[in-house]
Amino acid sequence: MKLRLDKWLALNFDPPPAIRNAHLWIKAGKIYPPPVKVGRHYYVDPGAEYVDYSYTVDRKATRRLSLVERLNLEEESRQRARQAAIDQLPARKRGKK
Structure with a gap:
């Protein structure tokens, strides 16, 4: 919570x-x-x-992520969250018997 x-x-x-x-x-x-x-x-x-x-x-040793890299990280995060939600469903609701 x-x-x-x-x-x-x-x-x-x-x-x-x-x-x-x-x-x-x-x-x-x-x-x-x-x-x-x-x-x-x-x-x-x-x-x-x-x-x-x-x-x-050290700020000089690091660089800011590009927009493409940030979008890719966000998409990967969404896919992991989606997969975690699917894994929590009972087997019947996932389409498996």
Whole structure:
């Protein structure tokens, strides 16, 4: 079950940062796995972590993924999720007897 962003911040930080900072972190990809926006609110996995790679990675040694690479990663992720959902179905519903 996911937590609202403000509750996740309160659980993981003391004192919790401003919600506007957390929105910037989400846009920058610093919360992993990424939160899901439903309506006006973001919902975060309870086990999500704040990760700031700027302190741990040499920026010159890394490069940004191209659009094609990002699309390929997204498609692979969708296929894995689809396959996981199919694997959870009972054998009858998958078309096997």
